[in-house]
Amino acid sequence: MTALGEWSARTRAHNFARLERETYDVLVVGGGITGAGVAREAALRGLRVALVERRDFAQGTSSRSSKLIHGGLRYLPQGDVGLVREAATERTVLRRLAPHLARPIQMLVPVYSRTGYLTIRAGLFTYDRLAGVSKQERNRMLSREEALALEPLLREEKLYGAGLYYEYLTDDARLVLDTLKAAAALGAVVANYAPVVRLYFEEGRVGGAWVANALAEGEVLVRAHTVVNAAGPWVDEVRALQGGSEQRRLHLTKGIHLILPHERLPVGRCVVMSAADKRSVFAIPHGDSVYLGTTDTDYAGRYDDPPITVEDAEYLLAAANHAFRVEPLSLHDVVGAWAGLRPLLHEEGRKPSEISRKDEIMIGPTGLISVAGGKLTTYRRMAQRILRLVLARLEERGLSLPPPLGDSATSPLSGGEFEGTIESLVESLGTKWQGVHPRVLHRLASLYGSNADWIAGAIIADPILGEETPDGCGLTRAEVLYNVRHEMAMTLQDVLERRTRLFLWDRQNGLPAAAVVAEWMASWLDWTRERTSQELAAYRAHVEDVKTFRPAVADSEGSVVHGGN
Ligand SMILES: Cc1cc2nc3c(=O)[nH]c(=O)nc-3n(C[C@H](O)[C@H](O)[C@H](O)COP(=O)(O)OP(=O)(O)OC[C@H]3O[C@@H](n4cnc5c(N)ncnc54)[C@H](O)[C@@H]3O)c2cc1C
Numbered sequence: 001m002t003a004l005g006e007w008s009a010r011t012r013a014h015n016f017a018r019l020e021r022e023t024y025d026v027l028v029v030g031g032g033i034t035g036a037g038v039a040r041e042a043a044l045r046g047l048r049v050a051l052v053e054r055r056d057f058a059q060g061t062s063s064r065s066s067k068l069i070h071g072g073l074r075y076l077p078q079g080d081v082g083l084v085r086e087a088a089t090e091r092t093v094l095r096r097l098a099p100h101l102a103r104p105i106q107m108l109v110p111v112y113s114r115t116g117y118l119t120i121r122a123g124l125f126t127y128d129r130l131a132g133v134s135k136q137e138r139n140r141m142l143s144r145e146e147a148l149a150l151e152p153l154l155r156e157e158k159l160y161g162a163g164l165y166y167e168y169l170t171d172d173a174r175l176v177l178d179t180l181k182a183a184a185a186l187g188a189v190v191a192n193y194a195p196v197v198r199l200y201f202e203e204g205r206v207g208g209a210w211v212a213n214a215l216a217e218g219e220v221l222v223r224a225h226t227v228v229n230a231a232g233p234w235v236d237e238v239r240a241l242q243g244g245s246e247q248r249r250l251h252l253t254k255g256i257h258l259i260l261p262h263e264r265l266p267v268g269r270c271v272v273m274s275a276a277d278k279r280s281v282f283a284i285p286h287g288d289s290v291y292l293g294t295t296d297t298d299y300a301g302r303y304d305d306p307p308i309t310v311e312d313a314e315y316l317l318a319a320a321n322h323a324f325r326v327e328p329l330s331l332h333d334v335v336g337a338w339a340g341l342r343p344l345l346h347e348e349g350r351k352p353s354e355i356s357r358k359d360e361i362m363i364g365p366t367g368l369i370s371v372a373g374g375k376l377t378t379y380r381r382m383a384q385r386i387l388r389l390v391l392a393r394l395e396e397r398g399l400s401l402p403p404p405l406g407d408s409a410t411s412p413l414s415g416g417e418f419e420g421t422i423e424s425l426v427e428s429l430g431t432k433w434q435g436v437h438p439r440v441l442h443r444l445a446s447l448y449g450s451n452a453d454w455i456a457g458a459i460i461a462d463p464i465l466g467e468e469t470p471d472g473c474g475l476t477r478a479e480v481l482y483n484v485r486h487e488m489a490m491t492l493q494d495v496l497e498r499r500t501r502l503f504l505w506d507r508q509n510g511l512p513a514a515a516v517v518a519e520w521m522a523s524w525l526d527w528t529r530e531r532t533s534q535e536l537a538a539y540r541a542h543v544e545d546v547k548t549f550r551p552a553v554a555d556s557e558g559s560v561v562h563g564g565n
Contacts, residue, residue, distance in 0.1 A: 004451065025226065027208060027226070031190070036379075040182050041386075047402070050189045057176050058498050064255075069170050072127075073127045099418060101413070106269035167270070174448075196241070197209075209221075209224075235343055238370070242364050251298075257294055258292045260291070274319065286505060293316070299341055369386060380408055414449075415452075429456055436466070440459075440468075451486070469513035518539075
């Protein structure tokens with residue numbers, strides 16, 4: 001059984017004490033993919049790293065993406081060859097570092113005219129060459145008949161053919177967690193529920209921050225030679241903590257996704273659709289669900305858990321109803337949803353979908369390094385650019401640099417210590433842990449990669465840990481113990497939403513499992529009866545909130561509409 005370091009509530013308490021005691025080379029504010037990537041990169045470089053996250057890791061934008069590791073095809077029309085190559089290389093790197101978090105998926109783009117067909121063919125041909133796509137994953141053009149054979153539900157009228165190419169599918173929140181755990185294993189001191197409330201200055205330069213403990217009382221002062229603001233949509237708020245009159249730089253746009261039962265839209269691969277305003281949106285199959293995404297609209301509401309409007313949802317449903325010959329899909333078919341905010345840099349006069357997705361680094365008057373924009377796909381490259389600035393700052397201050405501990409392009413993420421596919425991993429786990437049901441092993445391998453070995457081993461060592469939740473989804477006591485003991489899960493929502501993903505992929509959003517999981521967590525985290533009930537109530541309210549579609553104008557009077565289930 002794999003030996004894993006503890007990374008739990010106890011570690012978190014210990015880390016708060018360390019944050020106060022030690023001085024760091026870099027303090028990272030924000031535990032989304034940007035912050036996690038910087039923490040890992042800096043830890044591999046041998047630096048003393050601290051990272052603090054206001055709520056749970058990945059609770060901001062990084063659990064709310066489309067979950068695609070783009071090869072860069074989308075940058076081709078803008079002629080940005082550099083970006084195409086960077087995205088394509090990064091996707092290959094991620095597959096090496098964490099095969100469970102970068103799984104190839106076919107993308108099918110139906111075309112409805114000869115001109116469209118020729119344009120797509122030229123684009124895919126150029127892309128394969130520029131991106132150095134492997135032979136097995138080269139694009140293919142399909143005739144009308146071939147397209148319909150693959151996706152029989154496609155609207156037939158005027159269908160000319162289709163383009164077929166590959167993207168990789170990831171699990172965004174798990175990517176953040178496995179990146180952070182890799183950083184922690186290298187010595188990074190990390191805490192969730194730890195908001196930066198004020199910055200600390202020495203002679204006008206940022207020299208750390210006061211960090212509150214959101215689950216208890218008190219604040220600690222964390223001293224650091226450099227501070228990186230990776231606060232995603234909150235980047236401007238953290239920049240404002242410098243005082244002075246720094247202008248807002250972010251332009252937030254909202255993107256939503258809807259989850260439907262797969263049998264209501266039984267596609268076999270990701271199908272790209274054209275929405276009413278000609279934007280490309282898609283339907284992606286995932287287990288026994290399919291998700292539709294995404295929208296791109298200006299946003300000015302609350303940053304935590306942005307609400308979904310009826311208009312947002314109907315936009316995606318209309319695109320699917322237009323693209324497929326299915327019994328019309330409605331809001332009542334929706335079994336789950338999520339909404340996220342893109343932290344883009346404002347560009348005067350541009351519409352949401354026209355704003356660049358490139359990241360930008362801003363150095364504040366106090367030396368605060370802020371980063372916004374960017375993608376999950378290229379997070380490692382973004383982290384490298386930020387690390388270069390951090391190192392330059394450390395050198396300026398005359399601090400000597402330690403020897404590096406490893407290379408971020410080759411050191412696996414947590415759970416990435418296997419080669420091959422999920423299926424081959426399941427097979428080897430099945431041989432080793434014969435008493436564990438293959439269904440459970442498949443679930444574990446898909447979510448946790450090689451760390452599934454610890455969970456399966458725990459079930460064999462103590463059969464009580466093999467107990468499953470009543471919903472039949474294969475969630476065991478051992479898995480939740482792993483989330484609590486090795487993934488710093490502090491609340492029921494942390495377990496059900498961002499670690500086990502029941503919130504998304506269970507038809508009932510994990511509600512049937514919630515009470516049992518809360519009891520298990522209570523026994524390990526010493527929750528009182530009252531706390532356990534509060535956790536359960538908070539989780540139920542959260543599920544209800546996400547599935548409540550509001551009228552477009554937040555304060556307008558009108559009825560809300562609920563998704564199915
Ligand atoms: C709808 C949508 C679809 C997308 N699809 C894709 C895709 O398919 N592929 C892709 O590559 N990219 C995609 N992206 C882009 C990608 O998701 C984002 O670029 C990325 O997740 C941003 O990560 P981040 O770490 O910068 O921000 P976040 O994930 O938001 O992280 C910032 C963190 O900082 C924390 N924080 C804020 N203030 C403080 C404070 N004071 N103290 C401590 N912590 C603080 C927040 O709680 C938050 O967790 C998509 C984005 C959206 C919105």
